[in-house]
Amino acid sequence: MTAKNLLMLVGDYVEDYETMVPFQALQMVGHTVHAVCPDKKAGDTVRTAIHDFEGDQTYSEKPGHNFVLNFAFDQVRAEDYHGLVIPGGRAPEYLRLNEQVIKLVQAFAAAGKPIAAVCHGPQLLAAAGVLEGRSCSAYPACAPEVRLAGGTFVDLPVDGAHVDGNLVTAPAWPAHPAWLAAFLKVLG
DSSP: OOOOEEEEEOOTTEEHHHHHHHHHHHHHTTOEEEEEOTTOOTTOEEEEEEEEOSSSSSOEEEEEEEEEOOSOGGGOOGGGOSEEEEOOBSHHHHHTTOHHHHHHHHHHHHTTOOEEEETTTHHHHHHTTOOTTOEEOOOGGGHHHHHHTTOEEOOOOTTOOEEETTEEEESSGGGHHHHHHHHHHHHO
C-alpha cells in the first residue's frame, strides 16, 4: 500500500470515537493524516463528545477528550491530499456554515478523490451539494438532508458501510471496521 496524505475535518464536539479511531488507525497503516479545524492551527484542540446508544429514543452525549490538531486549517490545499475524512458528531452541523469548508469538500468531490464520511458527516456533503445522484449512509436522523440534497439514503445496520464510487459512508462509530476497511480499499 502506498502511503497517502489525508485530510480530516473536525470541530468542537466532533464525535470522539469517529475522530480518534480513524486518525490513529489510518496513521497506523502508514498514511499521513492532517486533522484541521477552521480558525485553528497545529497544537490547538477541539473538544469531542462521546455519543452512545443506551436504549433512549436518540443517542446520549457525554464529554470526550480534547483532540489536538496537527495542522493549520489556513494552510490546507485540497490538491495536496489524496482523500478526505469527515467524522460526525455535532461539528458538521456548524462546519457546513463555513464557506472554506464547503469549497474544500467540493474540491475533493470534483476531483473524484476518496471521501469517507460517518454519522453526521454527510451533513457537510449535503451542504456542499455533492450528493446529487449519489447514494450514501449516515446517522438515520440525517436521511432527510441526504434526500433533500438529491442523494439516495441507504439505511444500514449501525455496523455497516456503503460505497458509491469514491464515497464511503456509514451510520455511526460501530461501523469502524467495515467503514475504514472500505475506505482503505477505495484509497488503493
